[in-house]
Amino acid sequence: MAMNLQVKRVDVSGANFIGLRGAGRMSKKTIGWMKGQGVRAVAHLEIDGQRKALPIRLDDLPESMLAHTLLTGFNRQSFVQPADMAAVSTKVEVLLTNQEFGDKVAARLIDEAAPADDIDWSKLPFDLNLPERTTMYVAKVRHTYDAKKNTVRGSWEAQNPDHSKCLFPFSDTLESPAAQNKHYGQLCFEGIKAFRTIDGRLVIFRLRENALRLQRSARRLGMTPASVEWYMEAIRQAVLANKDLIPPPGNMAAMYIRPVQIGSGKRLGVKEAGEETLMIFVSPVGPYYPNGFEPIKIRTPNSSIRRSGNGLTGRVKAAGNYVMGLIELIFAKKQGFNEILWIRNHNGQYYPEEVGTSNLFYVIDGELYTPELSDTILPGVTRDSIIKLARALGIKVHEGEMPLTEVLARATEVFSTGTAAVVTPVGSITHLKQEVIFNEGKVGWMTQLLYNALVALQEGRFDDPALDGISPDLLEEFKADWIFYLEQERQPAV
Ligand code: COI
Numbered sequence: 001m002a003m004n005l006q007v008k009r010v011d012v013s014g015a016n017f018i019g020l021r022g023a024g025r026m027s028k029k030t031i032g033w034m035k036g037q038g039v040r041a042v043a044h045l046e047i048d049g050q051r052k053a054l055p056i057r058l059d060d061l062p063e064s065m066l067a068h069t070l071l072t073g074f075n076r077q078s079f080v081q082p083a084d085m086a087a088v089s090t091k092v093e094v095l096l097t098n099q100e101f102g103d104k105v106a107a108r109l110i111d112e113a114a115p116a117d118d119i120d121w122s123k124l125p126f127d128l129n130l131p132e133r134t135t136m137y138v139a140k141v142r143h144t145y146d147a148k149k150n151t152v153r154g155s156w157e158a159q160n161p162d163h164s165k166c167l168f169p170f171s172d173t174l175e176s177p178a179a180q181n182k183h184y185g186q187l188c189f190e191g192i193k194a195f196r197t198i199d200g201r202l203v204i205f206r207l208r209e210n211a212l213r214l215q216r217s218a219r220r221l222g223m224t225p226a227s228v229e230w231y232m233e234a235i236r237q238a239v240l241a242n243k244d245l246i247p248p249p250g251n252m253a254a255m256y257i258r259p260v261q262i263g264s265g266k267r268l269g270v271k272e273a274g275e276e277t278l279m280i281f282v283s284p285v286g287p288y289y290p291n292g293f294e295p296i297k298i299r300t301p302n303s304s305i306r307r308s309g310n311g312l313t314g315r316v317k318a319a320g321n322y323v324m325g326l327i328e329l330i331f332a333k334k335q336g337f338n339e340i341l342w343i344r345n346h347n348g349q350y351y352p353e354e355v356g357t358s359n360l361f362y363v364i365d366g367e368l369y370t371p372e373l374s375d376t377i378l379p380g381v382t383r384d385s386i387i388k389l390a391r392a393l394g395i396k397v398h399e400g401e402m403p404l405t406e407v408l409a410r411a412t413e414v415f416s417t418g419t420a421a422v423v424t425p426v427g428s429i430t431h432l433k434q435e436v437i438f439n440e441g442k443v444g445w446m447t448q449l450l451y452n453a454l455v456a457l458q459e460g461r462f463d464d465p466a467l468d469g470i471s472p473d474l475l476e477e478f479k480a481d482w483i484f485y486l487e488q489e490r491q492p493a494v
Helices: 028-037 082-097 099-106 180-184 207-220 228-240 319-324 326-334 381-392 404-410 445-458 472-482
Strands: 005-013 040-047 050-056 135-142 144-146 151-153 167-169 187-189 192-196 202-205 254-263 275-285 296-299 339-346 349-355 358-364 367-370 397-399 413-418 422-431 434-437 483-485
Touching: 082 099, 135 228, 180 254, 187 207, 187 319, 202 228, 202 445, 207 228, 207 254, 207 381, 228 254, 228 275, 319 326, 326 339, 349 404, 349 422, 358 381, 358 404, 367 381, 381 397, 381 413, 381 422, 381 445, 381 472, 404 422, 413 445, 422 445, 445 472, 472 483
Parallel strands: 296 339, 296 422, 367 397
Antiparallel strands: 005 040, 040 050, 135 167, 135 275, 144 151, 187 254, 192 202, 192 254, 202 483, 254 275, 339 349, 349 358, 358 367, 358 413, 413 422, 422 434
């Protein structure tokens, strides 16, 4: 293969402990140990002007260019040092032109939408991290009221048939102060994440489930649900337009996608809005809590404030749910807590509901528990993923009610789940001024396993040891149902 090849960088993940340097082959024992650590690498190349990614398999290592250039020391992500690039480049060329390996390895080359090189992916806060070039998606629909069905009717599909016309440079939108969402709060939203997998593919995790929930939220708030296929395509377009903002795998980073559907018609009386707007913006983000995968401290409300109630909107993603408890959260943060544990009072007993922005899980006698869904609990997509992953890993899962006093007395691990929170260990709960510490304030084994399994799936590390306990059939099912490849024509890696 005659080519003009340049190696841009080499990412290594799963490399927390590895530090190999010096020429020579690695022994089978070393490779076996590295496999156990989940070490893998991707070389990012430019071949005749085209960007490509080359997943390096550990079995290639004795022969490949990484045998003497693996440098580590970072958490999950590392780079071949610039000084070693020339040597690596020569070795990749040798590899690709080698009869024995050429075909096999070249077949693995993947066209790469390279991540931006002006962002420090390892230091992203969970916030808007928007370079100027960001693109947003905006579509509008007009609706009318259908009295027979007591619903509004409009067609996003018919009124916005061409998604490419809905892409604009990100900007602050100027809307009438009389727009219905501005004063009556008619607004629902979603939180979704896109990832760059370890072999360079771009994926959105469980996009269909988020689109389905956006439908339910829109309906509940008197707005027009679009078809799931239309929502999914709108979100795909918004992500594709910003694909360099999908971080490389590792660093607890991802692209956060925020679709927002609002009643935008101008109104004074309370009635159907007449016009709605869907806006989708994206931002690369790091972990939701600044300390990353570290146990957080939470407390129950010190007041009668609650985030939702029976018959209200807790089971959909209405903006109001988050603002209901905001003042309590601000106060708790000032006191050194990270979140509020929302509770319900029933017949003199308190029952746990949600952890601020996420769903609650706890471990008792090696089994996993979570409050069952109700009007006051959001059906989290991550909640559902964790329940299914835990069951696939042979863990017994219970969805039900348990008084808070019993949870506090019996739980050995507590964690919360959400798109933003992923799996967040909870180190302690303070209730009525009494702090109860779980697992000595450290991350428990089940929390760690479920976190590892979830992130492995999101980043396409299907041979991660955390997934070992899942049957091959179930793993295939998760891959097929949960992972949405942005470039649909491309089939999942075999
Ligand atoms: C998410 O987890 O994605 C959410 O939407 C919660 C948000 C308040 C950060």
